[in-house]
Amino acid sequence: MSEFALQLLYTFDGTLRLATPLILCAMAGIFSERSGVIDISLEGKLLTGAFVAAAVAHTSGSPWLGVLAAIAASVTMAMIHGFACITHRGNQVVSGLAINILASGLTVTIGIAFFKQGGQTPLLGKAERFGPNEWWFVDLFNHVPILGTIYRELISGHNVLVYLALLAVPLTAFILYKTRFGLRLRAVGEVPAAVDSAGVSVTWLRYRALILAGVFCGVAGAYLSTGQGAGFVREMSAGKGYIALAAVIFGNWRPVPALLACFLFGFLESASSRLEGVPLPLIGEVPTQLMLALPYIMTVLLLAGFIGKASPPRAIGEPYIK
Amino acid sequence: MSAVTPPLPRWADVFLLPLINLLVALSICGVIILIIGENPWTALVVMLKGAFVFPGSLGYTLYYTTNFIFTGLAVAVAFHAMMFNIGGEGQAYVGGLGAGLIGVWLAPSLPLLIALPLAVLMAGLFGAIWGIIPGYLQAKRGSHIVITTIMFNFIAASLMVWLLAGPLMELGQMSPRTPSIAESSELVKMKSILAFFGVETARSPLNLSFVIALIVSFGVWVLIWKTKFGYEIRTVGQNAEAAHYAGINVSKIVIWTLAISGGLAGLMSINEVLGVQHRVILNFTAGYGFTGIAVALMGRNHPVGIFFASLLFGALYQGGAELDFEFKSITREMVLLIQGMIILFSGALAYMFNPPLARLLAKFIKPKENADV
Structure with missing residues (x-):
């Protein structure tokens, strides 16, 4: 393989790893927003999940217990969001913002109290985190030109959460489009009154949507601290929840297009670190900051209708009053 | 609603409800401090001392207050038109660019009487530009203001990193920051002003912007409640459709x-x-823009309320810094927790305490309307 192709392959490999938390959070966002609840608290749930996963994985020695605890913590955050904006019909944006700020404060405060390392968790050992999974026949395929290298570098060798994230997309699509629950969930985000008059509880549907959002964000958080990283670092979500939200919008609140948006945003991040200081043909050196800001810029342009058209769920942001 | 809720008296809405929200937020944080194994009462005393008692502490508190007055007013003005401007952080950051450009590169060749006002004006103008774009996109292109302003925060952050570590970076420096501004564009410290009048105070970062913040607060009050434009803002906020039909x-x-x-x-x-x-400097906004949201919610979008809410948050920030010195296991991040709780209780859960409180008050105070019936 030529040097360029190999570089490209590594960039794609990085894309997959960087897109994983975005994909999980985007699916979370789709569940919540399709049910009519704005979810800017993806960021806070992600951060909470990351902290709890690392803390529990370190204390118990099991990364899987870490994931479960992260899910529990993230769902708890989602339930606070639900309590405020479903039960008490509060402003969904304000509530989401509160969750994000609470998560920032809580993770560091509890982290310092527990581990006394300035808000970090201790570095996780090999057994306490998710290591890479070698797939079958890597050695056998290694001799096959091109495909063998792609198989070894891109498809095999990730940790289990990466594959889970990829599975989350068909799962989300299945729940949304092929189950009765999914049908009702989509309906409640469009015309909640119709769902209500059919005798289905709007409140309980939205709560279930938020629980699902919490589950996915919890896994995403666990990936950050026990899959991609080896421990929790303060503010480690670093805006990924917001990028995922951008991907949801970019994907027009649909699972597969959102997945593609996550890949695109992951690719930009992956490429920006490889292209730092490297002049490109025709355009010259591209500032990394510009590449990192592109997801946000593109989302603004999309929302403004300059590239394509965003069509959010109709009842989004409106508390349902019987 | 099952039972008809009597209206909350105005004094309760303006004073009692925010107070209850604050107390609930503080109590939950107190419980968390207890769980951590420290004494919440001692923590509160340390914070109060750190915010008001130690020499220079009041100056620091008021210095933080200044930031919150500006960002709180920013959120409040938008709230009056029912617009949620979550982008104060980015607008402040870009505003700093405006002030810096004048201060560093233009002010050296200008007299003080022009340099300083120009720098202040440019700070406002740059912030306004960063706000008017999402405003335009909302009004003319139907973009959701919340999402656009969130995205603009990140775009501002990227832009500023690029500028501060690139074209605008001080030569021979490793940290991303501009060269220092000319003396003619510096805002004078309150210590010097007070010393001029013969009052000796401890060193603190408090400067003339505190006074500017108070003047601007008054300006906002006039704008919102005493001008036609302010009336139109509030009308649009109450009912955009009705506003449209009213011309x-x-x-x-x-x-x-x-x-x-x-x-x-x-x-x-x-x-x-x-x-x-x-x-x-990099990240000089330090989350003050987001705190403005808590300030506006607590201050009920009124300049007077915003002043007191800013003072509260100023005290929390300054007192919170003191926690770092006094305790091993609680730090200033505790303040973020309080801030989050306040946004939750006085923003998202604003109506949780409202009906029970109204019913409770109605039992004790006979409303005048009842007497008439």
Whole structure:
């Protein structure tokens, strides 16, 4: 393989790893927003999940217990969001913002109290985190030109959460489009009154949507601290929840297009670190900051209708009053 | 609602409810401190001392207060038009660029009487530009203001990193920051002003921007409640459709409200750039823009309320810093927790305590309307 192709392959490999938390959070966002609840608290749930996963994985020695605890913590955050904006019909944006700020404060405060390392968790050992999974026949395929290298570098060798994230997309699509629950969930985000008059509880549907959002964000958080990283670092979500939200919008609140948006945003991040200081043909050196800001810029342009058209769920942001 | 809730008396809405929200937020944090294994009462005393008692502490508290007045007013003005400007952080950051450009590169060749006002004006103007774009996109292109302003925060952060570590970076420096501003564009310290009048005070970063913040607060009060434009803003906020039928140009109001809101957030940067750091540094906004949301919610979008809410948050920030010195296991991040709780209780859960409180008060106070019936 030529040097360029190999570089490209590594960039794609990085894309997959960087897109994983975005994909999980985007699916979370789709569940919540399709049910009519704005979810800017993806960021806070992600951060909470990351902290709890690392803390529990370190204390118990099991990364899987870490994931479960992260899910529990993230769902708890989602339930606070639900309590405020479903039960008490509060402003969904304000509530989401509160969750994000609470998560920032809580993770560091509890982290310092527990581990006394300035808000970090201790570095996780090999057994306490998710290591890479070698797939079958890597050695056998290694001799096959091109495909063998792609198989070894891109498809095999990730940790289990990466594959889970990829599975989350068909799962989300299945729940949304092929189950009765999914049908009702989509309906409640469009015309909640119709769902209500059919005798289905709007409140309980939205709560279930938020629980699902919490589950996915919890896994995403666990990936950050026990899959991609080896421990929790303060503010480690670093805006990924917001990028995922951008991907949801970019994907027009649909699972597969959102997945593609996550890949695109992951690719930009992956490429920006490889292209730092490297002049490109025709355009010259591209500032990394510009590449990192592109997801946000593109989302603004999309929302403004300059590239394509965003069509959010109709009842989004409106508390349902019987 | 099952039972008809009596209306909450105004004094309860303005004083009692925020107080209850604050107490609940503080109590939950107290419980968390207990769980951590420290004494919440001692923590509170340390914070109060750190905010008001130690020499210079009041100056620091008021210095933080200044930031929150600006960002709180920014959120409040937009709230009056029912616009949620979550982008104060980015608007303040870009505002700092405006102040810095004048201060560093133009002020050396200008006299003080022109340099300083120009730098302050540019801080507001740059912030306004960063606010007017989302405002325009909301009004004319139907973009959701919340999402756009969130995205603009990140775009501002990227832009500023690029500028501060690139074209605008001080030569021979490793940290991303601009050269220092000319003396003619510095905002004078309150200590010097007070010393001029013969009052000796301890050293603190408090500077003239505090006074500017108070003047601007008064200006906002006049704008919102005493001008036609302010009336139109509130009308659009109450009912955009009715405003439209009454002949108000809703898009125009939305765009200009966001410009003013962004400008107010931009002015926050004068405290940091012209008053304290004397240069533009990385992340000088430090979350003050987001705190503005808590301030506006608590201050009920009124300049007087915003002043007291800013004072509260100023005290929390300064007192919170004191926690770092006094305790091993609680730090200033505790303040973020309090802030989150306050946004939750006085924002998202604003109506949780309202009906029970109204019913409770109705039992004790006979409303006048009842006497008439």
